[in-house]
Amino acid sequence: MGTVQGSTQQITLSRRLSGIARYVLLAIPLLFLAVFFLLPLGLTILVGFFERAGFWIRPAFTLAAYQAFLGGPRLFVLQRSLFVAAEVTVLALALAYPMAYFLSMHVRPQVTRTVLLLFTVPFVVNYVIRNFSWAYLLSRTGPVNRLLEALHLTAGSLDWLLYSDFSVLVGLISSYMPFMIYPLWLALAGVDRRLIEASWVLGAPPLLTFLRVTLPLSIPGIFTALIFGFVGSFGESAVPIILGGVGYQLMGNTITSALDVLNYPLAAAMSSIVVVVMLLFLAAWYLLFDVPAFLGKIVRWRV
């Protein structure tokens, strides 16, 4: 009797150990993110309240960095960044949504796969390189100006094409729109066709069906794309340098210029503002939408 009991105890113990081992394994990526993602963000927010000490920082609790940023001429940078990010998001959504709609509703799956693959290429090619190209394409003697003149649309070179709000918008849209296509397509591809058919059967015209059924059901995808576009362009550092010209400042390149003069608390305070904007968006997303259900269009949860 005793031996039998002993062996069953051993079995349950080894079961439990293998169960613990599984959890430890599965926790590795979460631990990695806790240390190298969450902790750095926490440190950034902390350093924003530290004070400068020579070439580095000293732990303290001071609002000096925030006062320097929000009370000085740099406040304009925040306003401009918010405005530019909102413009980019609205324009990129307006461009990407109809395309995602067309691809998900009216195109055969094999063709859709090919088109989505075509969008992957410019998405992964380094966007700094792509923005260098825009600086050339939009320049005073560049192809865009020459084409416009050849078509007799303009009399001379347009000088507002480059180093302007316009060129920054072009650069940011081409940098972040590819990001936005996938969630939009994912949401639209996941809309249950039977609901659309039901709407038709009940006599709603196509436009009404879209407004009452398809559009509301694709809102989680729209919101995801909106976060990509807004947070990305709000904190962008390379595009304003390449396409904005001298003195064109957005949050991102103002952070890097604070780093150039070793003002770490100021850089951290500005970066904290960007991070908090992102966290607010993500919190809203988390509370409003069912994340697994949204991804569930791709990931069918198997329990």
Next chain:
Amino acid sequence: MKRRVGVGLVAWIYVFSILLFLYLPLVPPILFSLAPVAGGNAPTVHWYGELWRNPVLVTSIKTSLLTGILTALLTPPLGLLAAMGVRELRAPRAVLLLLLMPLFIPGVSMGLGNAFLFRLLNIPPSLWTILIAHVLWALPFAFLIILTAMTTFDPVYLEAAYVHGAGRLRAFLDVELALIAPGITGAATFSFILSLNETVRTGLVQGPLNTVQTYIWSTYLQVGLSPTIYALMSLLILLTVALVLVIRPMMARRAIRVTL
């Protein structure tokens, strides 16, 4: 019927205009990289040879390739564990959100945060700090690719393996891993591509080192772009395009079919 054809045509023209807008910037670097050598006026591939005569540049190419390969090796296992974790841990919503979060943060803020962490822990900038920044950036993508591959896998195969006497590990290795292997290879390739094309995060944690991309960026800031740099950009563009095309057959076809 006729109207439908017209609408479809307009829609396709629209899709291709957007593709043109996104592909157009890939062309100028390639044209400038073929610039004639002083005195000539015919296009040459001279500048592609010049690349290898610059020791700093050659070192940065080596750093990039090494970082890329290590990122490709380290990220998929993490992505696989994460995808399994979402399936099996409690609170899958929170786990999902944490895994996708790095996608939503601008490169400057992430790089700055990492730089603070390394500096406060007295970890000097090295290949390893660059590698951590790259794995962090590639992980959400690798995770999503592997998660997609997993949807094509039916757990009934695992049941079959258990019935035939396989243990949990055995069944996982021989059955599940074998079937989602294309997703893992795809995730590895994509991680390499992302690492090769990263600038902003790298610049803040690299210290005295340089990857190809940060070399291009600092050259642009200090002396401007030259045909040699354009040749380097062209090589990077061509390599990236080639790798994306390599991924295509790897991607689980059935997953997309399930989705649609």
